[in-house]
Amino acid sequence: MSEFGLENGTGPGRPARKAMVILNPSSGKEKAAGYARDIEEVLRDKGYEVELRETAGEQDATRFCRSACEMRCDLVVSMGGDGTLNETINGLMRQEHRPRLGIVPLGTVNDFARALGIPLDPQAAIAAIASDRFRHVDLGRMNDRLFTNVVAAGNIAEAVAAVTSEEKSKLGSLAYLKEGLKELVSQKAYPMRIDYDGQSWEGESPLFVAALTNSVAGFEKMVPEASVDDGLIHGFIFKDLGLLGTLSAGWSLWAGSLKEHKDVIAFTARQVSVRSSERVRTNVDGEEGPDLPLELQVLPGHVEVVVPEEAGG
Numbered sequence: 001m002s003e004f005g006l007e008n009g010t011g012p013g014r015p016a017r018k019a020m021v022i023l024n025p026s027s028g029k030e031k032a033a034g035y036a037r038d039i040e041e042v043l044r045d046k047g048y049e050v051e052l053r054e055t056a057g058e059q060d061a062t063r064f065c066r067s068a069c070e071m072r073c074d075l076v077v078s079m080g081g082d083g084t085l086n087e088t089i090n091g092l093m094r095q096e097h098r099p100r101l102g103i104v105p106l107g108t109v110n111d112f113a114r115a116l117g118i119p120l121d122p123q124a125a126i127a128a129i130a131s132d133r134f135r136h137v138d139l140g141r142m143n144d145r146l147f148t149n150v151v152a153a154g155n156i157a158e159a160v161a162a163v164t165s166e167e168k169s170k171l172g173s174l175a176y177l178k179e180g181l182k183e184l185v186s187q188k189a190y191p192m193r194i195d196y197d198g199q200s201w202e203g204e205s206p207l208f209v210a211a212l213t214n215s216v217a218g219f220e221k222m223v224p225e226a227s228v229d230d231g232l233i234h235g236f237i238f239k240d241l242g243l244l245g246t247l248s249a250g251w252s253l254w255a256g257s258l259k260e261h262k263d264v265i266a267f268t269a270r271q272v273s274v275r276s277s278e279r280v281r282t283n284v285d286g287e288e289g290p291d292l293p294l295e296l297q298v299l300p301g302h303v304e305v306v307v308p309e310e311a312g313g
Ligand SMILES: Nc1ncnc2c1ncn2[C@@H]1O[C@H](COP(=O)(O)OP(=O)(O)OP(=O)(O)O)[C@@H](O)[C@H]1O
Pocket: 024, 025, 026, 027, 028, 055, 056, 057, 058, 059, 080, 081, 082, 083, 084, 085, 106, 107, 108, 109, 110, 168, 286
């Protein structure tokens, strides 16, 4: 079951707590400046000393979060899309002090926020940062980095890259489904070997997906049984599907019954390794990852995340 915590705000005489806000000004269009003012106000009212850092490019969020750990901040807030969140949590890697994490989703998909019941409306998410409630949430380790949500291996990396930002704003998650199905129909399968908690699968597969939460590319029903604190990786090996198989797998995904599909092998594990004799590309939390091989491991309850007072789960 979920583990929730409740905490009182700063009272008289309590030393100020420190918060760092990491804002990607390129997410959430031109509204970033207004959001920055609003979150600073919410956090100051809550008794935090606030440091705002704006990212200018790749890996900035990781560097900023690392310095938040070194400064022993109590809270680090990631304001951006899933890419910014992934870079932020990578700053927690190998840190002895890990601040609590707040999330203000400004991207298109925002899988982690969806899985946690954090409002997708930025103003509502900013207001919810004042919540005294938090959850211990699993993170995944992939080789030498961390992930929040999902790792996919196969030509999926190309499918995601093929989604234009226009399509993304117009169609949202459907843009990924469209490109993903196109790739599954057209692509070849790869020889893969997948080892998970002492079991092994070997065969031809066009796609392997490892999910930590129920929300994958905005589809909240892909893994309905997954929760952010179940200590499990939810693995899906797609067999060589062909056109009809792909369409019916697409339908099962939509209907929330993917793991019952006859050409999908579903499992849960704490540790997974994925390798291939061919070059296979990967995608991690929506961004391009390293080629196979991958070593995956779940880190149970690795980070405390602020959740709205009324969030379920
Ligand atoms: N100031 C900036 N200008 C442009 N790109 C930036 C800036 N700061 C960070 N980035 C890059 O933005 C990427 C992350 O974007 P992120 O996924 O958070 O937002 P998004 O693209 O709006 O979200 P989504 O992918 O969900 O639509 C990272 O690769 C990072 O390097």
